[in-house]
Amino acid sequence: MTTMWQCQGVNSPAAPAGAVRQGSLRELNLALVLGRIAAAGRPPSRAALAAETGLTRATVSAVVEDLVAGRLVTEAEPTPRAGAGRPARGLVLAGDGPAGLGLEINVDYLAACVVDLAGEVRHHTVRRADLRPVSPADALGRLADLAARARADAERQGLTLAGAALGVPGLVDDAGRVRLAPNLGWRDVPVPELLAHHAPLTETVDGVPALVVDNEANLAALGELHSGAGPGSFLHISGEVGIGAGIVLDGALFRGARGWSGEIGHIPVRPDGPPCRCGGRGCLELYAGQEAILSAAGLIGADLPADTAPARLTQLAEVGQAAVLHALAEAGTAIGVTVASVINLLDLDTVVLGGAYAPLTPWLRPPVLAEIDRRVLTAAWSPVTVRPATLGPNAAAVGAAGSVVRRIIARPAGWLARV
Amino acid sequence: MTTMWQCQGVNSPAAPAGAVRQGSLRELNLALVLGRIAAAGRPPSRAALAAETGLTRATVSAVVEDLVAGRLVTEAEPTPRAGAGRPARGLVLAGDGPAGLGLEINVDYLAACVVDLAGEVRHHTVRRADLRPVSPADALGRLADLAARARADAERQGLTLAGAALGVPGLVDDAGRVRLAPNLGWRDVPVPELLAHHAPLTETVDGVPALVVDNEANLAALGELHSGAGPGSFLHISGEVGIGAGIVLDGALFRGARGWSGEIGHIPVRPDGPPCRCGGRGCLELYAGQEAILSAAGLIGADLPADTAPARLTQLAEVGQAAVLHALAEAGTAIGVTVASVINLLDLDTVVLGGAYAPLTPWLRPPVLAEIDRRVLTAAWSPVTVRPATLGPNAAAVGAAGSVVRRIIARPAGWLARV
DNA sequence: CGCTATTTGTTCAGTGGTTGAATTAAATGA
DNA sequence: TCATTTAATTCAACCACTGAACAAATAGCG
Numbered sequence: 001m002t003t004m005w006q007c008q009g010v011n012s013p014a015a016p017a018g019a020v021r022q023g024s025l026r027e028l029n030l031a032l033v034l035g036r037i038a039a040a041g042r043p044p045s046r047a048a049l050a051a052e053t054g055l056t057r058a059t060v061s062a063v064v065e066d067l068v069a070g071r072l073v074t075e076a077e078p079t080p081r082a083g084a085g086r087p088a089r090g091l092v093l094a095g096d097g098p099a100g101l102g103l104e105i106n107v108d109y110l111a112a113c114v115v116d117l118a119g120e121v122r123h124h125t126v127r128r129a130d131l132r133p134v135s136p137a138d139a140l141g142r143l144a145d146l147a148a149r150a151r152a153d154a155e156r157q158g159l160t161l162a163g164a165a166l167g168v169p170g171l172v173d174d175a176g177r178v179r180l181a182p183n184l185g186w187r188d189v190p191v192p193e194l195l196a197h198h199a200p201l202t203e204t205v206d207g208v209p210a211l212v213v214d215n216e217a218n219l220a221a222l223g224e225l226h227s228g229a230g231p232g233s234f235l236h237i238s239g240e241v242g243i244g245a246g247i248v249l250d251g252a253l254f255r256g257a258r259g260w261s262g263e264i265g266h267i268p269v270r271p272d273g274p275p276c277r278c279g280g281r282g283c284l285e286l287y288a289g290q291e292a293i294l295s296a297a298g299l300i301g302a303d304l305p306a307d308t309a310p311a312r313l314t315q316l317a318e319v320g321q322a323a324v325l326h327a328l329a330e331a332g333t334a335i336g337v338t339v340a341s342v343i344n345l346l347d348l349d350t351v352v353l354g355g356a357y358a359p360l361t362p363w364l365r366p367p368v369l370a371e372i373d374r375r376v377l378t379a380a381w382s383p384v385t386v387r388p389a390t391l392g393p394n395a396a397a398v399g400a401a402g403s404v405v406r407r408i409i410a411r412p413a414g415w416l417a418r419v
Numbered sequence: 420m421t422t423m424w425q426c427q428g429v430n431s432p433a434a435p436a437g438a439v440r441q442g443s444l445r446e447l448n449l450a451l452v453l454g455r456i457a458a459a460g461r462p463p464s465r466a467a468l469a470a471e472t473g474l475t476r477a478t479v480s481a482v483v484e485d486l487v488a489g490r491l492v493t494e495a496e497p498t499p500r501a502g503a504g505r506p507a508r509g510l511v512l513a514g515d516g517p518a519g520l521g522l523e524i525n526v527d528y529l530a531a532c533v534v535d536l537a538g539e540v541r542h543h544t545v546r547r548a549d550l551r552p553v554s555p556a557d558a559l560g561r562l563a564d565l566a567a568r569a570r571a572d573a574e575r576q577g578l579t580l581a582g583a584a585l586g587v588p589g590l591v592d593d594a595g596r597v598r599l600a601p602n603l604g605w606r607d608v609p610v611p612e613l614l615a616h617h618a619p620l621t622e623t624v625d626g627v628p629a630l631v632v633d634n635e636a637n638l639a640a641l642g643e644l645h646s647g648a649g650p651g652s653f654l655h656i657s658g659e660v661g662i663g664a665g666i667v668l669d670g671a672l673f674r675g676a677r678g679w680s681g682e683i684g685h686i687p688v689r690p691d692g693p694p695c696r697c698g699g700r701g702c703l704e705l706y707a708g709q710e711a712i713l714s715a716a717g718l719i720g721a722d723l724p725a726d727t728a729p730a731r732l733t734q735l736a737e738v739g740q741a742a743v744l745h746a747l748a749e750a751g752t753a754i755g756v757t758v759a760s761v762i763n764l765l766d767l768d769t770v771v772l773g774g775a776y777a778p779l780t781p782w783l784r785p786p787v788l789a790e791i792d793r794r795v796l797t798a799a800w801s802p803v804t805v806r807p808a809t810l811g812p813n814a815a816a817v818g819a820a821g822s823v824v825r826r827i828i829a830r831p832a833g834w835l836a837r838v
Numbered sequence: 839c840g841c842t843a844t845t846t847g848t849t850c851a852g853t854g855g856t857t858g859a860a861t862t863a864a865a866t867g868a
Numbered sequence: 869t870c871a872t873t874t875a876a877t878t879c880a881a882c883c884a885c886t887g888a889a890c891a892a893a894t895a896g897c898g
Contacts (some may be wrong), residue, residue: 019473020447022856022883028439029885047846054438059885061847085845086893171797179800233676247764254668256766257652263763263796271688271756280759280794337690340699341760344682345666347675375699377682378590381598441854441885448855466875478856480876504874505864 026063027413029055033063034072034412038117043076043090064091070416071097072117072408093117098162098415099154100404103143104216104397105168107131107183107241110139111394112146114154114161115401117408119226123153126394136178136189144195162408162415165400166191167216169240171260176213182277183241212403216396217262220354220389221246222253223399226406228390234350235342236389237264237335238396239357241290247346265289267341269334287334290356296327310356317363328363335364336371343376343384354389361388445482446832448474452482453491453831457536462495462509483510489835490516491536491827512536517581517834518573519823522562523635523816524587526550526602526660529558530813531565533573533580534820536827538645542572545813555597555608563617581827581834584819585610586635588659590679595632601696602660631822635815636681639773639808640665641672642818645825647809653769654761655808656683656754657815658776660709666765684708686760688753706753709775715746729775736782747782754783755790762795762803773808780807 036049046064050057067073076090095116104111108130114123125146131139147164154161168191170181178189191213221236224246231251238244243265247254255261265285266278273282286292294300294309297316316324339351351368353361365386372386373379391398408415455468465483469476486492495509514535523530527549533542544565550558562585570580587610589600597608610632640655643665650670657663662684666673674680684704685697692701705711713719713728716735735743758770770787772780784805791805792798810817827834 020444020451020856021474022444025439025441025444025855025884032437032439045846055440056886057847058849058887062884083845084843084895086847086891088846180796245764249668249673254765257768258766258797258801260797260801261764261766263766266794266796267760267763268756268794269690278794278796283794337687338760341686341757342764344686345664345680345761345764346673347677347680347682349676375685375687375697375702377599377685377697378677378679382677382679439885441883444855444884464875475857476876477858477878481855502874503866503872505876507875 026066027411029053029059029063030066030412030416031410033060034067034409037067037073037091038093038409043092045088045090047088049091066416067412070412072412072415093409095120096158097160098405098408099159100401101147101150101154101161101164102219102397102399102401102404103147103164103166104219104394104400105131105139105143105166105184106216106396107169110143110146111397112143112150113394113397113401114150114159115398115405116159117405119402119405121398121401122157122159123150124394124397125150132185136186136191137194140191140194163210163212163404165212165214165219165403167214167219167396167400169216169242169244171263172213172215174259176211178213212400214400214403215244215246215259215262216240217244218246218253218255218259219397219399219403220391220395221248221262221352221399222403222406223391223395224248224352224354224389225251225253226399226402228352232350233346233348234352235339235346235348236352236354237339237357238355239288239290239353239360240355243285243289249346264338264342267338269337284334284338288331293327293331296330297321297324299324310359314359317360325363328360329367332364332367333371336368337375339368340372340375343372343379347378348384349382350385350387352387352389354391354395355393358388361386445485446830448472448478448482449485449831449835450829452479453486453828456486456492456510457512457828462511464507464509466507468510485835486831489831491831491834512828514539515577516579517824517827518578519820520566520569520573520580520583521638521816521818521820521823522566522583522585523638523813523819524550524558524562524585524603525635525815526588528813529562529565530816531562531569532813532816532820533569533578534817534824535578536824538821538824540817540820541576541578542569543813543816544569551604555605555610556613559610559613560617563614566617582629582631582823584631584633584638584822586633586638586815586819588635588661588663590682591632591634593678595630597632631819633819633822634663634665634678634681635659636663637665637672637674638816638818638822639810639814640667640681640771640818641822641825642810642814643667643771643773643808644670644672645818645821647771651769652765652767653771654758654765654767655771655773656758656776657774658707658709658772658779659774662704662708668765683757683761686757688756703753703757707750712746712750715749716740716743718743729778733778736779744782747779748786751783751786752790755787756794758787759791759794762791762798766797767803768801769804769806771806771808773810773814774812777807780805 032053033049046060047057050060071094073091074094076092095118097117099114099116102113109126109128111126113121116122151161168178168181169183171179173179176192178186178191180187217238220238224236225248233249236246245262245264247262266280266283268280268282269284269287270282274286275281276283276286357364368386372384389395451472452468465479466476469479490513492510493513495511514537516536518533518535521532528545528547530545532540535541573580587597587600588602590598592598595611597605597610599606636657639657643655644667652668655665664681664683666681685699685702687699687701688703688706689701693705694700695702695705776783787805791803808814
């Protein structure tokens with residue numbers, strides 16, 4: 001039983017690529033029904049599910065029986081009552097079944113969290129520490145420690161971890177190796193190998209690797225997808241030390257040919273601008289990165305701890321400090337120019353400002369919208385929404401955990417076969 | 420039987436969104452087997468199909484029987500022989516079954532073509548005419564005339580038209596209305612209504628509209644997808660009078676939230692550059708549009724007919740005319756800056772230069788690659804291919820016709836139900 | 839309180855489509 | 869000529885969904 005590590009497929013739609021045997025039929029309907037239960041506002045009855053899916057009540061009953069037996073669904077006791085007739089038994093995602101472990105390594109903190117099927121965060125730990133001076137092996141060791149505690153807490157609550165996902169601020173290849181994490185100073189770090197010594201993460205469940213490593217911005221976008229406005233298409237911009245983006249198209253994260261999409265921080269804003277350490281010139285990060293904003297606001301060298309600088313920025317913006325407002329306007333314009341390009345290219349109708357940008361949205365939104373209006377061909381007919389992210393600061397960790405349970409919801413047959 | 424017109428869904432994957440009844444099973448396997456036959460290099464046998472799909476030979480035989488009965492597949496007479504054993508009967512897409520009608524309106528020509536299931540172009544007509552002074556109604560009338568002749572020719576060859584697609588150089592909404600076609604001078608043209616008077620295009624087949632209207636660049640990209648290197652992800656840039664792009668992700672055209680993706684011509688290259696008539700500043704079209712290149716090459720006002728200007732450009736480039744080489748280098752650099760942004764965002768590994776750019780590839784490719792190398796974060800590890808389009812000048816018309824037959828291949832059950 | 843109307847959920851024979859093994863078909867090669 | 873080999877078909881078994889009938893559980897009404 002070899003442990004496989006791979007980065008792709010965190011979110012796979014229920015499209016059968018290969019042969020469709022008769023068992024696939026049940027698999028697809030399991031996914032269909034479970035998906036409806038997950039998406040429903042209030043607990044739906046079997047009859048309601050039959051009506052909205054087009055299946056017969058008999059089939060829905062059979063499918064639900066499987067789901068209940070597999071601890072994915074339970075019947076809601078407080079039945080929501082309606083008019084006459086036999087009362088419906090509401091179905092909800094089980095709170096004591098499988099759960100996902102989400103991990104995050106960032107420049108100045110480690111995070112671990114556990115999310116159950118229903119999307120509730122059942123455990124959350126953040127450990128602040130500047131990880132730049134720490135070796136990757138040490139950092140991953142500390143992370144494994146956090147993960148072990150998270151697992152223990154989850155089991156204490158009766159949850160079963162069904163997998164884990166780890167977000168890192170850098171480029172990850174198919175084997176889970178971190179090719180480049182500039183702000184962390186990592187280069188070609190074989191995360192799977194380094195974590196292989198730590199027990200709780202090395203088990204393989206089904207054909208799916210027990211741990212999926214992915215870009216932090218991708219996972220944050222997935223978190224936004226599942227917690228936010230539901231399926232659709234949007235661009236989620238993560239303003240951390242660097243600037244990353246996750247692209248959600250039609251309710252699915254788009255990863256690109258090799259999983260390296262969303263490197264929005266190095267899109268040129270001014271092709272002849274100052275050189276960037278990526279080798280290019282005039283990249284967005286030089287105008288809207290955290291360092292650039294702090295410098296323009298005159299806050300560089302104000303010996304602030306790295307993690308309080310964004311909060312300070314918000315404070316000063318709220319009291320209307322001129323230099324800060326100017327810095328944010330400049331940054332917003334640069335973001336707007338870039339976002340306009342993205343919208344011209346992809347025709348998205350929503351832009352989500354995440355990470356450190358989220359609390360700065362009131363000041364960033366106007367210049368961003370102004371550039372969109374000026375530069376997007378279709379802006380006149382179809383407005384673009386710019387809104388802050390709904391998830392908090394550790395969106396990537398929550399999104400990572402969510403991606404694990406979302407995979408089970410998208411393909412419950414795999415989980416049921418394990419139990 | 421109302422005629423519905425819509426622009427979306429030219430290429431829909433075989434993913435069942437709703438309930439999966441037992442009939443869907445056959446539908447999915449029909450699509451699976453037909454898709455393999457279409458993708459295979461040499462005519463595969465039933466046994467080979469069974470082996471690669473995972474279905475049993477019995478099932479494949481039954482499925483193939485349906486496909487043959489529906490005139491989608493025929494047995495190839497000259498059986499390709501192998502070693503010992505009963506000889507296989509090769510299966511090929513039928514050349515006398517359904518076919519697609521492809522139409523194109525561009526600034527200086529109209530085109531119509533017919534493509535059969537196998538992708539062969541069975542009819543092709545181009546009528547050159549400057550359409551800017553012509554009213555939309557007149558232009559569409561001429562187009563309907565071309566379409567009628569194409570249909571007559573197709574029927575003479577024993578083909579049955581299964582639908583039509585029309586490419587226009589502009590933005591098309593879900594109802595088939597051309598919201599804006601700047602280079603044609605069209606604005607809010609209700610193509611379906613105007614064409615409704617012309618008989619051969621107004622029939623509705625199945626739930627699918629008889630005519631799909633789409634952006635020319637999108638259809639050209641689809642043509643490239645089906646005729647070129649097969650599935651994958653690439654950016655197809657159509658260099659016509661304006662600059663459009665079609666984005667193919669994982670073998671499927673990406674249309675965006677409203678079908679208006681790919682407006683690459685108005686991505687800002689220099690945010691503070693000269694004003695563009697789109698309202699923005701420094702758009703790509705100002706640096707790499709046909710007019711810009713001709714002007715920089717000193718060919719503006721050289722009273723060339725519009726349609727021979729690109730050819731003249733190639734001639735002069737081949738003899739090494741300095742001004743032309745310089746103009747192409749400048750245009751290539753601008754394209755490269757833009758393409759670098761796209762690749763940073765989407766992580767594509769292939770860029771296809773289409774339309775008027777195709778023959779200019781030898782001169783455009785070096786500066787494009789240079790900018791990619793400088794500005795794309797991952798360029799060091801993963802090379803990007805820049806190549807000319809394989810389809811000729813009327814790629815959009817051929818792609819339009821191909822999109823019709825491709826839909827049948829992706830969802831043969833719909834066609835079989837009609838016969 | 840009892841009856842009916844109403845809606846939910848289950849049971850069961852029927853059916854469509856796939857499976858797996860046996861059978862037939864058509865060639866090669868010794 | 870006959871064994872070998874591969875291709876394709878036939879057929880009983882089986883799986884999952886359908887449709888209709890039935891049982892369960894409640895509200896409303898006299």
